[in-house]
Amino acid sequence: DAMVIQNPRYQVTQFGKPVTLSCSQTLNHNVMYWYQQKSSQAPKLLFHYYDKDFNNEADTPDNFQSRRPNTSFCFLDIRSPGLGDAAMYLCATSEASASYNEQFFGPGTRLTVL
Amino acid sequence: AQSVTQLDSQVPVFEEAPVELRCNYSSSVSVYLFWYVQYPNQGLQLLLKYLSGSTLVKGINGFEAEFNKSQTSFHLRKPSVHISDTAEYFCAFLPGGFKTIFGAGTRLFVKA
Numbered sequence: 001d002a003m004v005i006q007n008p009r010y011q012v013t014q015f016g017k018p019v020t021l022s023c024s025q026t027l028n029h030n031v032m033y034w035y036q037q038k039s040s041q042a043p044k045l046l047f048h049y050y051d052k053d054f055n056n057e058a059d060t061p062d063n064f065q066s067r068r069p070n071t072s073f074c075f076l077d078i079r080s081p082g083l084g085d086a087a088m089y090l091c092a093t094s095e096a097s098a099s100y101n102e103q104f105f106g107p108g109t110r111l112t113v114l
Numbered sequence: 115a116q117s118v119t120q121l122d123s124q125v126p127v128f129e130e131a132p133v134e135l136r137c138n139y140s141s142s143v144s145v146y147l148f149w150y151v152q153y154p155n156q157g158l159q160l161l162l163k164y165l166s167g168s169t170l171v172k173g174i175n176g177f178e179a180e181f182n183k184s185q186t187s188f189h190l191r192k193p194s195v196h197i198s199d200t201a202e203y204f205c206a207f208l209p210g211g212f213k214t215i216f217g218a219g220t221r222l223f224v225k226a
Contacts, residue, residue, distance in 0.1 A: 042216035090158065
């Protein structure tokens with residue numbers, strides 16, 4: 001089945017220790033997104049890639065970076081995690097050429113910062 | 115401004131009772147409307163979507179929603195809920211481009 005995969009599902013890191021979250025997709029979609037979702041809140045878009053073009057949301061902290069080495073993979077790097085970065089991180093994909101930009105979500109990675 | 119308002123943050127309901135989760139949107143352009151469900155520690159799963167055509171949309175797990183353009187609403191309904199429907203539900207719309215506008219979510223709690 002075509003899908004969006006996130007690894008790991010649970011990640012524990014220490015305050016200030018860099019961490020990387022991984023997302024892969026078998027849908028061959030050209031757009032990939034990273035969202036941050038804190039408890040009892042809606043997902044908040046951090047950035048997205050349209051092919052190789054990186055699009056950062058204006059309020060995304062510099063502490064958050066992303067890489068997309070190829071169509072299938074996208075990474076979220078948190079350079080110096082703070083306690084406030086503990087959240088669920090959701091990856092999503094969409095096909096820009098479709099008539100509407102429906103997003104397909106992965107299962108998420110829950111990040112704990114100690 | 116484009117926005118989505120979910121009118122109830124929490125909805126408790128007894129098993130086998132009907133439920134309605136309310137959603138209103140604000141947009142000056144045509145929209146595509148979605149309902150997602152999120153179970154604990156999981157991603158968002160699409161329940162149903164309205165793109166065009168019939169205003170009554172049927173989705174998975176027995177859910178349906180009705181698009182009402184004059185009231186700018188897209189309420190989600192289920193005639194008889196199960197314990198397994200306990201989850202967070204998000205209403206969302208696509209105003210165009212790559213942005214998805216999400217509501218704040220409604221926590222449905224089904225009691226035995």
